[in-house]
Amino acid sequence: MLTIGEKTFQSRLLLGTGKYPNVDIQKKAVDVSETDILTFSVRRMDIFESSQPNLLEKIDIHNYDLLPNTAGAYTAKEAVRTAKLASASGLCDMIKVEVIGDKKTLLPDPVETLNATEELLKEGFIVLPYTSDDVVLARKLEEMGAHAIMPGASPIGSGQGIINPINLSFIIEQSNVPVIVDAGIGSPKDAAYAMELGADGILLNTAVSGANDPVKMAEAMKRAVEAGRLGYEAGRIPKKSYATASSPQEGISI
Amino acid sequence: MSLYINGSTIDLPAHVTTVSDVILHFFDDPPVVIVEHNGDIIDKTSHSTREVADGDKLEFVHFVGGG
Numbered sequence: 001m002l003t004i005g006e007k008t009f010q011s012r013l014l015l016g017t018g019k020y021p022n023v024d025i026q027k028k029a030v031d032v033s034e035t036d037i038l039t040f041s042v043r044r045m046d047i048f049e050s051s052q053p054n055l056l057e058k059i060d061i062h063n064y065d066l067l068p069n070t071a072g073a074y075t076a077k078e079a080v081r082t083a084k085l086a087s088a089s090g091l092c093d094m095i096k097v098e099v100i101g102d103k104k105t106l107l108p109d110p111v112e113t114l115n116a117t118e119e120l121l122k123e124g125f126i127v128l129p130y131t132s133d134d135v136v137l138a139r140k141l142e143e144m145g146a147h148a149i150m151p152g153a154s155p156i157g158s159g160q161g162i163i164n165p166i167n168l169s170f171i172i173e174q175s176n177v178p179v180i181v182d183a184g185i186g187s188p189k190d191a192a193y194a195m196e197l198g199a200d201g202i203l204l205n206t207a208v209s210g211a212n213d214p215v216k217m218a219e220a221m222k223r224a225v226e227a228g229r230l231g232y233e234a235g236r237i238p239k240k241s242y243a244t245a246s247s248p249q250e251g252i253s254i
Numbered sequence: 255m256s257l258y259i260n261g262s263t264i265d266l267p268a269h270v271t272t273v274s275d276v277i278l279h280f281f282d283d284p285p286v287v288i289v290e291h292n293g294d295i296i297d298k299t300s301h302s303t304r305e306v307a308d309g310d311k312l313e314f315v316h317f318v319g320g321g
Contacts, residue, residue: 017321020319040317040319041318041319041320042288042316042318043316045287045314057285069321071320081295085315086288086317088298089286090298156321203321205321
């Protein structure tokens, strides 16, 4: 059970809705992922093209909690405006703060992320900031009142997986709010690994939407997140330098 | 009446007087749409009472796929 603010969720997999081959595949992928939380973006509408495919037309949004992001923002001010626009829909009270500080790496701007988080908390939002894997920044976000910390595993859409497990572990260890590893997950192995480290959840998009078979990958990610969590709860064996026989040494007849 | 919507000047018939009217002018079956009117973000519950006037600036935004 994942708890964010006062909301609880069965699934620990948060799924993005961007860049699927089409809305039918998107819907099937969302269905099989069994996610409870969908992310999406806020953009200017093309009002002269009313037949444009709408993200929300295939998916029954009332079955999900919606987590809009502030992607596209480069300043706290822009992020706050996007959050308020999303909220005016009357459909959501959570916001993923995403303030990009570098166009090439899409790494987040730490100062603007802190400022946006502070402002949106004052406005009463449930705030989930996407952040780098900086341990001190994660602590400051939590102290400020963020409802979850969402450190990136590696750059957005890169599929490089978890490039700094030490920092992620430090963040997980110090945090009293959920840690949701967001961005950079490439394969089920990465998702399971993050969960084995003790992450409370995984947010991914491209790893599913960009897979050859997004629906099958959504299923794989669901199982990976569950397997990783079970493994974490079960407690793995310590690593040793040398072998330890798993069969008994007594009674060997030859 | 002429409104400045999403960067374009658009002439609208006289019966269009509120934000809701503007939405219905463009969409028979309105999707989820969020409106900014002269810089103010208008809550969905206020669409039908927010009046628009000649020369006003409107931004229509919506949700799209994203991660």
